[in-house]
Amino acid sequence: MTKPSIASFHSVSKHYGTHCALRDFDLEPREGELLSLLGPSGCGKTTVLRLLAGFETPDSGEILLDGRTLAGVPPEARDVNTVFQSYALFPHLSVFENVAFGLRMRKLGGAEIRERTESALRMVRMEGLGGRRPLQLSGGQQQRVALARALVNRPRVLLLDECLSALDYRLRREMQMELKELQRQTGITFVFVTHDREEALSISDRIAVMRDGRIEQLGAPRDIYERPANLFVAQFAGESNVLEATVTAVTGPDTLTVDLAGTPLAVQSGRHFGIGEKVALLLRPEDLHVHDGANGDGGLAGRVLERTYRGVTLDTLIALDAGPRIKASEFFREDAPALDHPPGQRVRVSWTPGWEIVLAHDAEA
Ligand SMILES: Nc1ncnc2c1ncn2[C@@H]1O[C@H](COP(=O)(O)OP(=O)(O)OP(=O)(O)O)[C@@H](O)[C@H]1O
Ligand SMILES: [Mg+2]
Known part of the structure; x- marks a missing residue:
């Protein structure tokens, strides 16, 4: 059965100056799915995430989260979190404090902060390393901390922007599987940006293949690979x-x-x-x-x-x-x-x- 949508873009357009980054864009991420945005550099993938996170506003069209419009809702009031390619951890804070940061900002009680932070660190298999500083961690471990820092807020939607691309090939493959597993366990909707077709094919429930600010095809990995809608999708998918x-x-x-x-x-x-x-x-x-x-x-x-x-x-x-x-x-x-x-x-x-x-x-x- 098809799950209901959790967020929607309705005819969204976004220009930067005269450059049109998204045109008449429609997309409905579903409850609990891993949806990938796949496309070449500059096709508008990051723009989609920034619009949903509230770092950009659309020129026209509407974006909804849980059926409510996001127009005028500032980033910190949106129930979404982003994991970037550069993990953007605070170097002077311990792993524990990096993960707890968002909860402290929300002024939650000490016991709840401890419990949720530890649970998030367990989820990414980093329990026991809470006392370290980010620079005392490997790239893969830093990536896990960045994930824990986003998951600790229990967002409705987690946005991941090329978050594995700094990792070497083997670690990247490992993290792809972990990410998929984490997504299943938590049931949180992941919107995952990548320009790596293998990555998109292997972890996604659905893939939106983008070109020039539009979606060329939206479907399950197998549809995209075996029944490409056009030559662009066919060549991009494999x-x-x-x-x-x-x-x-x-x-x-x-x-x-x-x-x-x-x-x-x-x-x-x-x-x-x-x-x-x-x-x-x-x-x-x-x-x-x-x-x-x-x-x-x-x-x-x-x-x-x-x-x-x-x-x-x-x-x-x-x-x-x-x-x-x-x-x-x-x-x-x-x-x-x-x-x-x-x-x-x-x-x-x-x-x-x-x-x-x-x-x-x-x-x-
Ligand atoms: N702040 C900005 N000002 C001007 N142009 C921008 C800005 N941000 C993005 N663009 C342009 O909008 C288009 C879409 O950018 P976007 O970052 O969404 O692409 P992308 O698909 O994420 O690309 P990449 O794979 O390289 O990260 C690009 O042509 C980009 O140059
Ligand atoms: Mg980008």
């Missing part, structure tokens, strides 16, 4: 081969023939295209198989340019006879050792029929 083709025949309700630089190719698509229309044929590298020999049916013929060993996968770069280059990432399998296709070898590239994605050609993407 590595992909994009081949330009022209529709030459509509052969059924879901089937088309396209021409790829002289090679006819039968493809499937739920979308409707007209004969002569230019389309983008999208093939994910991990969906492709490379076979020896250029003869045979199905798939596309080409010549191997390069092989790259990547541990989990073996990547092959192929120059198709039809022109473009295409990359295949094949997983190693015990029972079927990957064939070696040395550079120069003639090969065919195939994939499971229907796994191709056919999208409208988009000059901007």
